[in-house]
Amino acid sequence: MDLSVAGDIRERFLKLGVDLDEEDINQRLRRLTLEFKVPEDEARRSVINYFLKENGLEREKYYAGASDDLIAIGDIKEEGRWVNLKAKVVQLWEPSHESIHQTGLLGDGTGTIKFTMFESSSDPEEMVLEEGRSYLIRGAVTGIWQGRYQLNFNRATTIEEIDEEIIVESPTQEFTGVIVEIQSGSGLIKRCPECNRALSKGSCNEHGRVEGVYDLRIKAVIDDGEKTQDVIINRELTEELCGITLEEARDMATEALDHGIVADVIRRKILARYYTITGRRFDRYLLAETIKPKKFSNDVLERLLSQVSQSSE
Amino acid sequence: MVEDDRRYMREPAKRVFAQEFRESDLTYREGDDIYSPQYLITPTGAKVNRLFVTGTMIERDDIGGEVEYWRARITDPTGVFLVYAGQYQQEAAEVIATTEPPAFVAVIGKQNIYTTPEETTITSIRPERIQVIEEETVDQWIIDTAEQTLKRLQNRSELLEEAVKHYQTDPERYREMVATALDALKH
Numbered sequence: 001m002d003l004s005v006a007g008d009i010r011e012r013f014l015k016l017g018v019d020l021d022e023e024d025i026n027q028r029l030r031r032l033t034l035e036f037k038v039p040e041d042e043a044r045r046s047v048i049n050y051f052l053k054e055n056g057l058e059r060e061k062y063y064a065g066a067s068d069d070l071i072a073i074g075d076i077k078e079e080g081r082w083v084n085l086k087a088k089v090v091q092l093w094e095p096s097h098e099s100i101h102q103t104g105l106l107g108d109g110t111g112t113i114k115f116t117m118f119e120s121s122s123d124p125e126e127m128v129l130e131e132g133r134s135y136l137i138r139g140a141v142t143g144i145w146q147g148r149y150q151l152n153f154n155r156a157t158t159i160e161e162i163d164e165e166i167i168v169e170s171p172t173q174e175f176t177g178v179i180v181e182i183q184s185g186s187g188l189i190k191r192c193p194e195c196n197r198a199l200s201k202g203s204c205n206e207h208g209r210v211e212g213v214y215d216l217r218i219k220a221v222i223d224d225g226e227k228t229q230d231v232i233i234n235r236e237l238t239e240e241l242c243g244i245t246l247e248e249a250r251d252m253a254t255e256a257l258d259h260g261i262v263a264d265v266i267r268r269k270i271l272a273r274y275y276t277i278t279g280r281r282f283d284r285y286l287l288a289e290t291i292k293p294k295k296f297s298n299d300v301l302e303r304l305l306s307q308v309s310q311s312s313e
Numbered sequence: 314m315v316e317d318d319r320r321y322m323r324e325p326a327k328r329v330f331a332q333e334f335r336e337s338d339l340t341y342r343e344g345d346d347i348y349s350p351q352y353l354i355t356p357t358g359a360k361v362n363r364l365f366v367t368g369t370m371i372e373r374d375d376i377g378g379e380v381e382y383w384r385a386r387i388t389d390p391t392g393v394f395l396v397y398a399g400q401y402q403q404e405a406a407e408v409i410a411t412t413e414p415p416a417f418v419a420v421i422g423k424q425n426i427y428t429t430p431e432e433t434t435i436t437s438i439r440p441e442r443i444q445v446i447e448e449e450t451v452d453q454w455i456i457d458t459a460e461q462t463l464k465r466l467q468n469r470s471e472l473l474e475e476a477v478k479h480y481q482t483d484p485e486r487y488r489e490m491v492a493t494a495l496d497a498l499k500h
Contacts, residue, residue, distance in 0.1 A: 147322050178365055178457075180326050180421045181442070221323060223365065225461050228323045272367070272419030272444040274453050296452050301498055304459050308492040 005029060005044060009051070012062060018055050025051070041078070060139075060156045074110030074171065076151075079144040083151070087113075088134045088166040091283075102129055105283055106137075106151065107168030112282060115140070117153040129159070136160045147227075148284060170280040175231075176294055177224035179270050186218045187263030188249045216246045218266055222277060222286075231277055233288045241291055242269045326365035326421055328458035329355055331392030332490050334364070338434035339479045340426055353424045353436075356480040357465040357487050358473030364438060366394055367419040367446060367454040373409050383409040385443075387418060390455065390497035391490050395437040396420055405440035412445055419446045419454070452498055459491045 006025040013020050025047060032043035052062055071083045090112055092104035102117045117129075129135065138158045140151040153159070185198060190212025192204035199212045218233040218241075239245050242265065244252075249262045274294035279286045329337075339354040353361040368389040376384050382399040383406050398406035405422075412418065422440035429435065465473060466484050476482055 178326070180365060223326050225328045225365070225457070226325055228325050268444070271442060272365070272421065272446055273450055274457070294453065296449055297456070300456055300460070301495065304456065304463065304491070305495055307463060308459075308488050308495065 005040075009044070009048060013051060013055075016055075016057055016062065018051070018057070020051060045080070060154075072110040073106065073108045073113045076113060076142050076149045079142050079149070081142045083140055083142060084136070084138045085140070086134065086136050086162065086164065086166060088168055089129045089131050090168055092129065092131050104129070104131075107170075108166055109169050111170045112168065114145075114148070114150040114283065115153065116150065117157075134162050134164050134166045136162050146284070170282065172278055172280055172289070173286060174276060174278045175222055175224070175229050175286060176274070176276040177222045177229075178272060178274055179220050180223040180228070180272070181221040182263060182267045182271055183219040183221065183230075186220070187216070187266055188246075188253050188259045189215050189217060191215050214246060214250055216244075216249055216262070218270075220270070222275065229286050230284050231279070231286045231288055232282075233291060237288055237291055238266070242266050324350065324362040326363045327355075327359045327361045328365060328454070328461045329359050329361065330458055330462065330490055330494055331366070331368070331387075331389045331394050333357060333359075333391075333462070333487065334366075334394060334424075334436055335392055336480070337361075337424075337436055338426065338428075339476065353426060354472060354476050354479070356476050356482045357462055357484075358468075358470055358476040359461075359465055360472055361424055363421070363423055363441075365419070365421050365454070366438065367417070367451045368394065369451075370409070370412060370414045370416050370418045373412070373414055375410070381406060381410070385409050385418075387420065390494045394420070395435070396422070396440055396443070397425070397437050398440050398443070402440050405443040408443040408445070417446050417448055417451050419444045419450065455494050455498055459495055462487065462491050 006022050006029060009025050010020050010022045028047045028050065029043050032038040032046060033040055038046070048062065049059070052059060069084065071085050073085065073087065076083065085108070087106040087108045090105040090107040092102060095101065095103050099118055100116055104115060105112050106115050107113075136159075137151075137153070139156045140153055143150050143152050190199045190202070191197065192199055192207055192210050193213050194207045194210065195204065197204055197206065199210070202212065203209050216235040216238045218231075218238050220231045220233065222229050222231055233241065235246060244262075244265060252261055252265070253259045276292050276294050277286065277288050278290045279288040281287075333355050337353050337355040340351055341354070342349045342351050350362050355361060366387065366389070368387040370385050370387050373383060373385040375381050377399065380400050383397070385396040385398070387394045387396055396409070398409055400406070408418075420438055420440050421442040422438040425437045425439050427435045427437070466487060473482075
């Protein structure tokens, strides 16, 4: 255990007006990590909680005042941390439950992250985020859901609008695996001419019944045997990948009197095949920028053959 | 906490050769309600809730009565996968019904474990998707599955430990299985 961890804890408690013995902190940390093999993070958390309880302090106080440092969204890799950040509201979603005040997607130059503001967070009239605006957020708590990090805003969270242009960008990622599912909403779809949202049964969630504009896209799941990734493939890439243009897809659907036929064609072409996809992450999706069939590799075959022959000697 | 959240994620499709799948019978449920996912631990320590397999469909029969119920035998270089598709796997059943064997196919589906009154265990796959594919994809799957099987044997994970305890897994036997599969690619 790093000595500075104990020093750090002592310093933070000093700010709250409590003078702890650094050696005492250190002994407790060591006991957990060395004797009981507790991971370092858990040990730290547990020791902090012990001293908070001992001194009748609230958890929020310790963490909220802990640091003024700003974190980049791409650096959020732990749950249960109190963080400060500057971010832009990329999208707001309809809350799925009445206890949720606002929910949506925040972004900065390193990625995007889902946030949830609970009704109990504060005065519901206050703290209303708007799409496209940027904010300085202090005291948000990181969490994890469905394997992805998210931010929760609570009573101690403060939000302040800032006059700063934040460009939202995610780093390019690569995923190699098998396409194991083509989801509904793939193939020939119609979009709202106003907002570009995909229509559901001829209606836009926002604008009601509209004359839709045809588009072609694929919502797929790619799987490498250890994890899965949802992918969205746009019209251009879909046309290239499946050798079918939007025009042809329309004709095909008209002739068959069924839009579903286009999704069937896509399925037959790419389902259960190996691909390498690069793109940027947006919410839970990887937005494909390139998609290449994975080629059979003799090098890998040679390597595996030598691996199995070695071990049998 | 993390484990708990992962329960709602889509289960990845594990790559397992037919021989290993056939020899598997160690199951457990994570959590205790009826919606908890069931897993099959294979002899090399794969934790399976969903599978991706490929091979040659060599036989298919409608063994149902009034309602169609299809059984397909799909071979890889190490053995046979049994695939059963009925009215609740309509799309997959249709592909089986309309595909003339022998044909290269891929199956994405869930494992099904059945123990006979004589205590013999039969493993099969309940397909979510069946797709007619080309030989190159089968070859890629063999490489992929070989790689993932060897990785499981090398990783010495807790799952492998559990598997060894249950199956008395001899790693050498499964390396030989992988060698047999890879030999099929030398053409």
